[in-house]
Amino acid sequence: MTHQEISELLKQRFPDAILEIKTTNVIDPFVKVSQPMWKEIALFLRNDPAMQFDFLMCLSGVDYGKGALGVVYNIYSMTQKHKVNVKIDVPADSPEIPSVADVWPTANWHEREAYDLIGIRFSGHPDPRRILMPYDWEGHPLRKDYQVPEFYHGMKVKY
Secondary structure: OOHHHHHHHHHHHOOOOEEEEEOOOOOOOEEEEOHHHHHHHHHHHHHOOOOOOOEEEEEEEEEEEOOEEEEEEEEEOOOOOOEEEEEEEEEOOOOEEEOOOOOOOOHHHHHHHHHHHHOOEEEOOOOOOOOOOOOOOOOOOOOOOOOOOOEEOOEEOOO
16 A cells, blocks of 8 residues: 555544645655544554554654654554554643554553653553663753753763
């Protein structure tokens, strides 16, 4: 299936949850979906016989600036040999998205990384511990408004 066909099928199945489809004049075409419907859409992408998206290639947390955060999912079907990019936007003051670690096990570590570095919480995640930063680190270092602390446990933080 082409990205356009995948997008149209999603639009038919989830008419109120598909917020934007961009398939032309972009390097990576994408479908933007609403945050509350993400888990249901993810299960459809994995389980539908025409879709069979069985491989989460990457999950990236993004800080768009001006109080907007998001997650980009790059998903591939090993059986059907097609891919889709899914974007979900969330406000920086309440950044939460349903976890898909039970849909694609690879999401487990990717979601932990997105929380650690950007601060997006994944509700229902089986192990939400920090993965890259120390457990007591304050803040999320890839946010655009992040201020590097001068000291950490009495040690000077060089930047």
